[in-house]
Structure formats: C-alpha cells, structure tokens
Amino acid sequence: xxxxxxxxxxxxxxxxxxxxxxxxxxxxxxxxxxxxxxxxxxxxxxxxxxxxxxxxxxxxxxxxxxxxxxxxxxxxxxxxxxxxxxxxxxxxxxxxxxxxxxxxxxxxxxxxxxxxxxxxxxxxxxxxxxxxxxxxxxxxxxxxxxxxxxxxxxxxxxxxxxxxxxxxxxxxxxxxxxxxxxxxxxxxxxxxxxxxxxxxxxxxxxxxxxxxxxxxxxxxxxxxxxxxxxxxxxxxxxxxxxxxxxxxxxxxxxxxxxxxxxxxxxxxxxxxxxxxxxxxxxxxxxxxxxxxxxxxxxxxxxxxxxxxxxxxxxxxxxxxxxxxxxxxxxxxxxxxxxxxxxxxxxxxxxxxxxxxxxxxxxxxxxxxxxxxxxxxxxxxxxxxxxxxxxxxxxxxxxxxxxxxxxxxxxxxxxxxxxxxxxxxxxxxxxxxxxxxxxxxxxxxxxxxxxxxxxxxxxxxxxxxxxxxxxxxxxxxxxxxxxxxxxxxxxxxxxxxxxxxxxxxxxxxxxxxxxxxxxxxxxxxxxxxxxxxxxxxxxxxxxxxxxxxxxxxxxxxxxxxxxxxxxxxxxxxxxxxxxxxxxxxx
Amino acid sequence: xxxxxxxxxxxxxxxxxxxxxxxxxxxxxxxxxxxxxxxxxxxxxxxxxxxxxxxxxxxxxxxxxxxxxxxxxxxxxxxxxxxxxxxxxxxxxxxxxxxxxxxxxxxxxxxxxxxxxxxxxxxxxxxxxxxxxxxxxxxxxxxxxxxxxxxxxxxxxxxxxxxxxxxxxxxxxxxxxxxxxxxxxxxxxxxxxxxxxxxxxxxxxxxxxxxxxxxxxxxxxxxxxxxxxxxxxxxxxxxxxxxxxxxxxxxxxxxxxxxxxxxxxxxxxxxxxxxxxxxxxxxxxxxxxxxxxxxxxxxxxxxxxxxxxxxxxxxxxxxxxxxxxxxxxxxxxxxxxxxxxxxxxxxxxxx
Numbered sequence: 024x025x026x027x028x029x030x031x032x033x034x035x036x037x038x039x040x041x042x043x044x045x046x047x048x049x050x051x052x053x054x055x056x057x058x059x060x061x062x063x064x065x066x067x068x069x070x071x072x073x074x075x076x077x078x079x080x081x082x083x084x085x086x087x088x089x090x091x092x093x094x095x096x097x098x099x100x101x102x103x104x105x106x107x108x109x110x111x112x113x114x115x116x117x118x119x120x121x122x123x124x125x126x127x128x129x130x131x132x133x134x135x136x137x138x139x140x141x142x143x144x145x146x147x148x149x150x151x152x153x154x155x156x157x158x159x160x161x162x163x164x165x166x167x168x169x170x171x172x173x174x175x176x177x178x179x180x181x182x183x184x185x186x187x188x189x190x191x192x193x194x195x196x197x198x199x200x201x202x203x204x205x206x207x208x209x210x211x212x213x214x215x216x217x218x219x220x221x222x223x224x225x226x227x228x229x230x231x232x233x234x235x236x237x238x239x240x241x242x243x244x245x246x247x248x249x250x251x252x253x254x255x256x257x258x259x260x261x262x263x264x265x266x267x268x269x270x271x272x273x274x275x276x277x278x279x280x281x282x283x284x285x286x287x288x289x290x291x292x293x294x295x296x297x298x299x300x301x302x303x304x305x306x307x308x309x310x311x312x313x314x315x316x317x318x319x320x321x322x323x324x325x326x327x328x329x330x331x332x333x334x335x336x337x338x339x340x341x342x343x344x345x346x347x348x349x350x351x352x353x354x355x356x357x358x359x360x361x362x363x364x365x366x367x368x369x370x371x372x373x374x375x376x377x378x379x380x381x382x383x384x385x386x387x388x389x390x391x392x393x394x395x396x397x398x399x400x401x402x403x404x405x406x407x408x409x410x411x412x413x414x415x416x417x418x419x420x421x422x423x424x425x426x427x428x429x430x431x432x433x434x435x436x437x438x439x440x441x442x443x444x445x446x447x448x449x450x451x452x453x454x455x456x457x458x459x460x461x462x463x464x465x466x467x468x469x470x471x472x473x474x475x476x477x478x479x480x481x482x483x484x485x486x487x488x489x490x491x492x493x494x495x496x497x498x499x500x501x502x503x504x505x506x507x508x509x510x511x512x513x514x515x516x517x518x519x520x521x522x523x524x525x526x527x528x529x530x531x532x533x534x535x536x537x538x539x540x541x542x543x544x545x546x547x548x549x550x551x552x553x554x555x556x557x558x559x560x561x562x563x564x565x566x567x568x569x570x571x572x573x574x575x576x577x578x579x580x581x582x583x584x585x586x587x588x589x590x591x592x593x594x595x596x597x598x599x600x601x602x603x604x605x606x607x608x
Numbered sequence: 609x610x611x612x613x614x615x616x617x618x619x620x621x622x623x624x625x626x627x628x629x630x631x632x633x634x635x636x637x638x639x640x641x642x643x644x645x646x647x648x649x650x651x652x653x654x655x656x657x658x659x660x661x662x663x664x665x666x667x668x669x670x671x672x673x674x675x676x677x678x679x680x681x682x683x684x685x686x687x688x689x690x691x692x693x694x695x696x697x698x699x700x701x702x703x704x705x706x707x708x709x710x711x712x713x714x715x716x717x718x719x720x721x722x723x724x725x726x727x728x729x730x731x732x733x734x735x736x737x738x739x740x741x742x743x744x745x746x747x748x749x750x751x752x753x754x755x756x757x758x759x760x761x762x763x764x765x766x767x768x769x770x771x772x773x774x775x776x777x778x779x780x781x782x783x784x785x786x787x788x789x790x791x792x793x794x795x796x797x798x799x800x801x802x803x804x805x806x807x808x809x810x811x812x813x814x815x816x817x818x819x820x821x822x823x824x825x826x827x828x829x830x831x832x833x834x835x836x837x838x839x840x841x842x843x844x845x846x847x848x849x850x851x852x853x854x855x856x857x858x859x860x861x862x863x864x865x866x867x868x869x870x871x872x873x874x875x876x877x878x879x880x881x882x883x884x885x886x887x888x889x890x891x892x893x894x895x896x897x898x899x900x901x902x903x904x905x906x907x908x909x910x911x912x913x914x915x916x917x918x919x920x921x922x923x924x925x926x927x928x929x930x931x932x933x934x935x936x937x938x939x940x941x942x943x944x945x946x947x948x949x950x951x952x953x954x955x956x957x958x959x
Contacts, residue, residue: 065610065953070875071895081610123873165659168719172657202659202719206711208631271873342872345823371843374823375913378758378841378870382909382954383933389910390931441932 033105034483035086035094036472037079037117037278038289040066041318041341042381042435044078044121046086046094047472048112049483056483058492061467062086065381068121068272075121076274101281116475117282119275120289120318122268124336124343125150128176128213130196132158132183137219140244140251141182143411144218147257147332148264148288149319150178156199158183158192164199171203176213177267179235180260181227184220186246193219197230204234212236214263218244218256236270239263254298257332261291285479289471290314294323294332296474296484297431301325303485307417311427312470313405313454315397316434317341317380320404324427326416333408338400340393340436341380344373347396350403358587359395359452361598362388369395390441394449397436401453419457419503419556423583426458426558431493433465443573444605447496451534451579457501458558459547459567462577464494495541497572501579504555506531512580513557514550517569519543529580532597534604536578539571547576574605609936611897614906614956615756615879616850621892622754622881623738624866627745628729629653636746638739642731644766644864649729649745654721658705663716665702666694670716677718683710691718732764733864734883751890753858753882755839755851759821760867760878763835765793767814769882771859773797776819777846782807789813793863795855798844802828809834815865817855817880819847835867837878840914848906849916849943850958858882897957905940905955912950916958917942923949 034049034056047061062085067078080099087094093110096102102111127150131138138157145152154174156167179200183193204212215235217227221243232238241256265286268275279286287295297312304310305327314321320338324331337346347356353366360369372392376382384390405424418425430450432438437446446464450456469492473484504512513529517537525537531553539545549557550564559565569576581601588594599607632651636642663673676692679685687707694700708720735750770792772784778797785794785807793815799805800822808816815835823842839851847855864881897903903919917940927937927949935951942948 069872071612073873073875163659164661165657165719168657168659169655202657202712206657206719206721367843370823371841374826374842375909379908379954383929383935383951384909384931385929385933385935385949385951385954386910387931390933441934445932 033112033114034476034480035083035112035115036476037082037115037282038468038472039068039075039079039117039119039121039278040289040316041068041121041339042066042316044075044082045468046079046082047467047469048086048090049476049487055490056486057490058467058469058487060086060089062089066121074273075119076277079274079278114479115282116285116472116479117278118287118289118292118471118475119265119268119278120149120316122149122272125177125264125267126153126175127151127178127180128154128156128171128174128200130156130179130181130183130200132192132196134159136248137183137245140253141180141218143251144182144244144253144256144260145180146334147253147294148260148290149334149336151336156196158196167199168203168206171199172206175211178263179213179215181215181217182219182244184223185248186220186243187222188220190220190223190226193223194226194230197227201231201234204231214267215239216241216256216260216263218242237263237266254330257291257294261288264288264291285475287475290319290321290323290332290334292471292474293321294330294474296470296477297323297325297332298330299474299477299484301327301330306428308426308428308460309416310429310431311454312431312433313401313437313450314432314434314470315340315401315404315436320400321434322404322408324408324412326413329413331408331411333404333411335404335407338404340376340397340400342377344377344380344396347400348373351399356395356399358594359398359598360391361595361602362391363591363595364392393436394445398449398453401436401449405454419558420583423457423503424455427456427460429461429463430454430456431463431465431470433468433470438464438466438468442606443494443496444602444607447499447574447577448601448605451499451501452585455501455583455585456499457503457583459498459500459569461498461570462496462572464496466494467492469493495570495572497539497574498547498569498576499579500547500549500557500576501583502529502551502555502557503583504531504553505582506553508532510553512551512553512555513578514552515576515578516548517576518546518548520545527578529578531580531582533580534578534601535580536574536604537576539569539575541571541573543571545569545571545576577605609899609952611899611903611952611955611957613893613895613897614958615754615893616848616854616958617893618753618854619751619884619886619890620754621749621751621890622733622735623747623749623892624733625741625745625747626729626732627741628727630727631743632727634740634743634745636731636737636740638737640737641735642737642748643734644730644732646731647728648731648737651727652724653727654709654724656721656723657711658708658720658722660691660702660704660718660720661716662692662702662718666692666700668694668716673716674714677713679710679713679718681710681713685710685720730764732866733881750881750883751886752884753854754893755854755880757837757839757867757878757880758841758870759838760869761830761832761836762867762869763833764864764866764868765814765835766862766864767791767793769793769795769855769859769861769863771795771856773819773847773852773856776849776852780804780816780818785811785813787811793817793865795859797847799825800844805829805832808832815867817865820845835865837865837867837880845914848914850904850906855880893959897959899938899952899955899957904958906958907940907950907954908956909954911948912940912942915942917948920947927951
C-alpha cells in the first residue's frame with residue numbers, strides 16, 4: 024500500500040486510457056515538484072489481456088527505462104516507498120477512463136428539473152443514458168419494468184424531490200426500478216445512486232436497498248427548486264464509477280490498492296483540477312479545459328461561482344466513433360477537411376477506425392480526415408457543454424463561447440498533433456474562443472493526474488503547472504465582428520520587453536501571427552475597427568499584457584461564429600492557407 | 609512492444625465457450641462429441657412482465673392483499689386464473705390476464721413473467737465437450753483452420769464452403785447467386801449493394817464470408833437470418849491474401865461460420881472454423897506476440913491498409929511518420945516486394 028502523499032517526495036501517477044496507459048513520474052527537483060518523465064504502453068483493458076494491470080506494469084516498465092530507476096520488483100510489483108538505493112516511489116495516484124460506456128438509467132420527478140439535474144450529474148462520468156423515468160411517463164409500471172430490463176443498466180441515478188418535499192411520487196417511480204432489479208440475476212443488478220429528497224433515504228433503503236449491487240446516497244442535487252448542487256454527488260458517482268469498473272475489468276482493484284484508494288475517473292480528476300484552478304486563479308473569465316481522446320470528449324469549465332464537467336463518450340474518437348453519425352452529418356465533418364474527400368470514404372474511414380481505436384494516422388491523408396472528425400466531435404461537445412454553463416458568465420455575445428483565460432487542451436487528438444499550430448487550429452475551429460485568451464496544450468496529458476494528486480498534495484499541482492510542463496501555444500486574439508471578407512477589422516502593436524515593436528493589420532477572414540517566444544512577455548495594443556469587439560466593448564481597443572508561446576500572438580479574424588465558405592474548393596484552399604499560417608505545410 | 613494477434617491459421621487447436629445468455633439447463637455431457645447443430649443447453653426466458661396491483665384492484669391495504677394472493681414466488685399461473693379474491697358478499701376477483709410465472713410478490717402486488725420462450729443453444733462447431741459450465745453451457749475443443757473476421761451479424765451455421773470469389777477483390781452481386789448455391793457457405797468478396805444480401809437470403813445460403821461491407825448495409829446485414837462474417841473492413845476492401853488463400857484452398861469442405869458480434873472487452877470475434885482430421889492435437893495459437901523481425905503482420909490503417917507483410921526491421925526510437933506524428937514503427941515488406949514504414953500500433957500479427 025502506498026504511503027500518504029503528504030510525507031512522500033516522489034509520486035508516480037498512472038492514467039489508464041482507452042488506447043494508452045501512461046506512467047508519469049513527479050519528484051522534487053531543487054526544492055520544487057517537477058514533471059520528470061513519462062512512460063507509455065498500450066492499454067490492456069480489452070481482450071486478450073482483459074486486465075489493466077498488464078498495461079500499467081508495461082508503462083511503468085517503459086518509464087523505468089527512461090528514468091534508469093527501478094519502480095517494479097522482480098515480481099513486477101510496485102516498490103514503495105522509495106528505497107535508499109534509489110529504487111521505488113513514495114506514493115502512487117491513478118486515473119482511469121478505459122472501459123465500456125456505463126449504461127445508465129435516469130430517474131427524476133420532473134423532466135425539466137430533477138431529471139435535468141440527474142442528466143448533468145450522470146454526464147460527469149463515462150455513461151450513456153439508456154432509459155429515463157419521470158413522473159409524466161405515461162407507460163404502465165410493467166412497461167417501465169420491461170424497459171429497464173431491456174436497458175440492462177450498470178447504473179441507476181435517482182434524483183427528485185426537494186429536501187422535505189414530495190416523497191410519494193418518487194417512491195412510486197422507484198417501484199418499477201426495484202421490481203426490475205429483483206428479477207435480474209444478482210451479478211447483473213445495477214449500482215444505484217440516490218441524490219434526491221434526503222428525508223426519505225430510509226424508505227429508499229427499504230425499497231431498493233437489498234436489490235442493487237450497491238446503493239449509495241449523496242446530498243440532494245436539487246435541495247430546492249432553484250438550487251442545484253452537483254459536486255457532492257459527482258464525488259460519490261466518481262467512486263461508484265471505479266467500483267463498476269472493478270466489476271467489469273480485472274486489475275482495476277489492484278490499481279486502486281496500489282494508489283491507496285486514490286484512483287479516480289480521468290474526467291472527474293480533470294474537473295477537480297479545473298475547479299481548483301478556478302479558485303486559485305479567480306478572475307472574471309472562466310477557465311476551460313477540453314480533452315478529446317478515444318474514450319470521450321471532456322469539457323470542464325470553472326467559473327467564479329460554479330464549475331461544470333461534461334463527459335461525452337458519444338463524441339470520443341475510439342470505439343464509439345460511428346455513433347458520432349447519430350449527432351452529425353458526414354458533410355458537416357467534411358467541411359473541416361483540407362482534402363476533397365467523399366462522404367462515402369469518410370464513412371468507411373469512421374467504421375474502420377472504430378474497429379482499431381489505438382491506431383494512428385500514418386499518412387497525411389489519414390491525418391487530414393482524423394483531424395476533420397476531431398474538429399466536429401469537439402465542436403459538438405462544446406455546443407452541448409455550453410447549455411450547462413451559468414447564465415451570468417462573462418462573454419461578448421450570449422450565443423458565442425464565453426470569455427475564458429486560459430484554455431487548456433489535452434487528450435490524444437490535441438496533444439498528439441504533430442505541430443502546435445495543428446492543435447491550435449483544431450481548437451480555434453471547434454471551440455471558437457472569443458476575445459483574448461491564452462491557449463495551453465497539455466502535451467503530456469498531466470491535468471487529470473494533477474487533479475487526482477490535488478486532494479492529497481496541493482503543492483504539487485501548482486508547482487508542476489508553473490514549471491513549464493505544459494506547452495504554451497500563445498495568446499489568441501479573436502475579435503467578434505461582422506464584416507466583408509478582406510475588410511480590415513483590427514490593428515495591433517506588440518511591444519516587446521526590449522522596447523521594439525511589431526505591427527499587424529488583421530483583415531476579416533484571415534489568421535495572422537506576431538512572434539513572441541515562450542517565456543517572453545509583451546504589451547499588446549489593439550485598435551478595433553468596424554465595431555470589432557475583443558472584450559473591451561464594440562469598437563473599443565486597449566493595451567493588455569500578453570505572454571508568449573510556441574506561436575506567439577495569434578489573431579483569428581475569421582469571425583464568430585466561424586462561417587466557412589459553402590464552396591468546397593474555396594473552403595479547402597482557405598483551410599490550407601490557415602494551416603500554413605500556423606506553421607503547417 | 610506486445611502485439612495483438614489476428615488469427616488466420618491453417619491448423620490450430622480451437623477452444624470455444626458456448627454459453628446461454630441466461631441461466632438454464634446444460635444437456636451435453638463431458639467428453640461428448642458434438643456436431644454444430646447439436647443442442648448443448650437450453651433455457652426458458654420471459655421478455656415481458658405484467659404487474660397486478662392486487663391491493664388497488666381489491667380496494668384493500670397492501671398487507672391485506674398479500675394475505676389474499678393465492679400464488680407464491682415462482683408459481684406458474686394459468687391465464688385467467690384467480691390470483692386473489694376479495695372479501696365480502698360480492699368479492700372482487702383479480703385474474704391473471706396471461707399465463708405466466710410469479711417473478712415477485714409482496715406489497716399488495718404480483719409481478720408475472722409472461723411470454724416465456726425457449727432458447728436452444730447449439731454447439732456451433734464440431735468437437736468435444738471439455739468442460740461443463742453449470743447452468744450456462746459448455747466449452748468445446750476442436751482442431752482445424754481458423755480465420756477471424758472483424759465484423760459479424762450474430763448468427764452461426766455450418767455447411768459446405770463454396771468459393772465464388774475468383775480473386776481477393778471480387779464483388780458479390782445478386783446475379784452470381786444461383787440455385788446451385790442453396791445451403792452453402794459462400795466465400796464471396798465485397799458487398800456493395802443490398803440486392804446481393806437479399807438474394808442470398810432468398811436462396812437461402814447458410815452463410816456469407818465477405819472481405820468488406822458497405823457500412824450502409826450493416827443494419828440489413830444484421831437482419832439477415834444467415835451468418836455473415838466480414839474479414840477485412842468496411843467500404844471496398846479486398847480480402848487479405850492470407851485469409852483468401854486459406855479459405856479458397858479449403859473450398860468444398862464443411863465449415864462453421866460463427867458470426868459472433870465483435871466485443872473488444874470479452875474477446876468475442878466473428879470467425880470461420882474449418883475442422884480438419886488430426887492425428888495429434890495441434891498447439892493453440894498465441895493470443896499475444898512481441899513485435900519482432902520475421903513476424904507476419906496485417907496493416908490496420910493506411911498505408912497498405914489490410915495488406916499482409918513481414919516485419920523486416922523494428923526501427924529504433926521514435927520515427928517521424930509522413931503525417932508528422934512520431935511513433936514506434938517497423939519496416940514491413942509487403943508481398944509485392946515494396947517496403948513501407950508502419951507505426952507498431954497500426955499492426956497486428958497474423959498467426
């Protein structure tokens with residue numbers, strides 16, 4: 024068992040993804056925590072291994088080779104704590120996103136109130152809603168029982184009733200759930216989370232306590248009609264997700280044991296880190312983290328008074344890829360492609376890729392298609408997540424992406440991009456940030472690992488974040504304006520620390536950059552034309568401090584929302600041009 | 609680096625689980641020789657339920673209703689049977705609307721399982737029962753050729769293999785399916801239109817082995833009552849040379865097409881099994897290999913997607929691919945003599 028992280032110096036963080044398992048080593052270097060190295064190996068949740076511990080050991084093995092330090096003993100067990108001979112590690116934490124989508128039934132009283140809260144709660148983990156029950160459901164109880172049985176749920180999330188409020192209705196709704204569970208074999212019964220009226224917990228225990236594999240309670244997600252509090256229930260659900268995975272996949276229990284119970288779903292750990300950052304760096308703007316990987320698209324946003332976490336397995340780029348077509352047309356994906364690809368070729372590609380989620384794009388053509396899909400998946404995820412953002416967030420237009428500072432991007436599709444510009448353009452297209460924001464690529468996918476560490480060691484995340492382990496792409500300036508293509512919309516002057524200046528005129532429809540290296544700072548003065556708004560108000564300019572990055576200061580003058588030309592030839596030419604501007608070929 | 613294995617092998621020991629989806633009765637015996645059509649286990653399964661709210665119908669409290677209910681848990685209830693009779697001079701009666709079995713009783717209610725149907729689990733492959741899984745099914749062992757596919761429509765059948773795909777990139781069209789193919793398993797290349805699948809159903813055939821399938825016809829293929837195994841992918845992909853060679857040289861033999869739905873977590877895969885006479889049990893194929901020069905591999909993604917080759921060298925460190933991505937990679941010599949650089953994660957070992 025790993026020792027407490029408070030006492031430990033070195034920390035091994037493991038992330039078990041759908042495609043890859045990563046082992047990341049943090050240690051104290053010159054008095055501060057640093058990201059030292061990472062090892063990677065294919066994940067082994069799937070057949071023929073069916074045991075995540077194999078991939079974990081392989082990833083640690085690869086990390087050992089890089090570090091030149093033994094972390095596993097001859098029996099491939101973790102050496103902990105660290106030994107006088109330099110081997111071992113003081114503590115281990117872990118995150119997990121591998122595994123089949125969790126089939127979830129939602130139960131709530133009112134469709135637009137408690138059922139919505141239950142939906143938001145369930146969307147904080149890797150689930151798919153397979154059935155819903157609410158008070159206005161017109162089906163007979165036996166039809167509801169059959170519907171639940173057909174849905175074969177792994178999880179049932181129940182919300183409803185304000186504290187001390189309605190109890191009869193929720194009990195009535197639970198009867199079909201209890202009876203359906205009763206008719207299931209013991210090993211198929213779902214786990215149940217009750218996050219409703221706290222006054223009837225004892226009755227809930229009586230009704231379904233003996234019929235679920237595990238019945239968990241969390242504080243009411245809707246203590247009153249106009250209040251929603253998801254965080255305690257999200258924490259409970261995160262733990263339940265791990266318990267469901269323990270039933271589904273071998274080796275998860277070992278990883279949980281190695282981590283001393285510090286194993287969390289990757290998305291939850293990311294959300295926790297974003298909440299933490301939003302508190303530490305509180306500002307009027309929100310903090311946004313987007314993660315696009317094989318298992319899901321994850322959008323986590325932190326605002327001054329609320330955080331949101333949305334996990335969309337249906338927009339993941341792995342085994343669920345063909346499911347993306349339930350949400351979008353092939354033509355909508357192809358609008359992002361720099362190549363002239365037919366819808367048929369794209370469809371074949373998606374079905375083939377879903378068979379082999381860990382396969383990567385080896386050719387330029389393959390990469391162009393995969394990036395087009397990634398754009399549309401992230402675009403849809405962002406559009407969906409925006410529904411749950413607070414209404415009072417700072418923004419330029421309510422219909423556009425709110426103001427964020429910074430935007431953190433991770434996950435295979437973004438961090439594996441061959442050039443920073445490729446990842447940035449993908450973000451600009453799909454997230455469509457507005458105003459002025461810093462974009463940071465989590466190239467080592469550290470964010471969730473810092474999140475899982477944060478509750479045990481709140482120094483490590485801050486020190487690692489400030490250590491340069493993340494790749495700053497630069498500052499993005501995206502004015503909101505309506506103008507004709509080629510019309511000047513913004514004039515910018517970047518003043519460097521040595522007093523020299525660079526100037527740039529931004530025309531509508533174009534992307535431009537001004538160089539400002541990583542670690543450098545500068546002052547950016549913008550003059551907004553044609554009523555362009557970068558956050559100071561329509562047509563108003565100003566001077567702001569900016570930090571450098573791999574691409575310096577990037578000006579996105581393509582308009583918000585981004586409206587791509589309908590003509591395919593012209594659109595593809597523009598996409599190539601934008602790619603080229605950001606360092607592509 | 610460890611490598612996944614895609615089985616295309618001329619002779620191997622094959623061990624397969626055949627399990628009921630629900631608990632039932634195992635009919636087969638240990639060491640029994642079975643043919644593909646033998647029923648090895650059976651179960652009854654109700655897909656529907658009827659909930660009788662006795663208390664509500666009799667206008668009594670649930671605990672009173674519980675006393676009046678005449679049936680117990682798991683009792684069979686005939687259609688129209690009196691489930692409970694109320695009290696008084698003119699008592700109300702609650703009757704079973706359908707025949708069923710009591711799935712739950714209490715709280716003044718009776719839940720009936722109705723619409724019971726029988727599930728028969730067939731052996732699927734010829735072989736010997738080497739293990740009984742109590743209440744669920746059997747494990748069968750056989751020996752022969754094995755060709756795994758990547759997609760199946762969930763059905764299983766056996767029959768004589770007939771090759772009408774003259775080459776790996778042959779296309780199956782409806783006009784190629786004549787009455788002489790009735791009851792056969794057909795090695796048939798790619799399917800690009802719905803008519804070919806319908807024509808195969810009308811004959812009917814006992815199974816189709818396809819190289820690739822247009823994704824538009826996946827739903828139709830699922831609805832077909834004969835098994836369909838796709839060996840290589842979606843769209844217009846020719847059959848990989850190893851599978852085509854093995855299948856075409858075994859034409860006129862009895863084969864089993866187990867078009868099991870691919871499940872990456874359980875390891876279930878669609879497959880074609882050709883049972884062969886043996887004098888001694890051949891070794892089982894390995895499920896995992898380590899990438900090394902000399903191994904036969906199949907490309908999962910471009911370049912050369914679906915083609916078979918041999919690893920000529922594992923490249924040291926990370927290789928920059930034409931896409932610009934960096935990955936561990938190998939030089940793979942294709943059957944046409946060309947050598948391509950392929951990331952290891954895009955390869956699977958064939959064997």
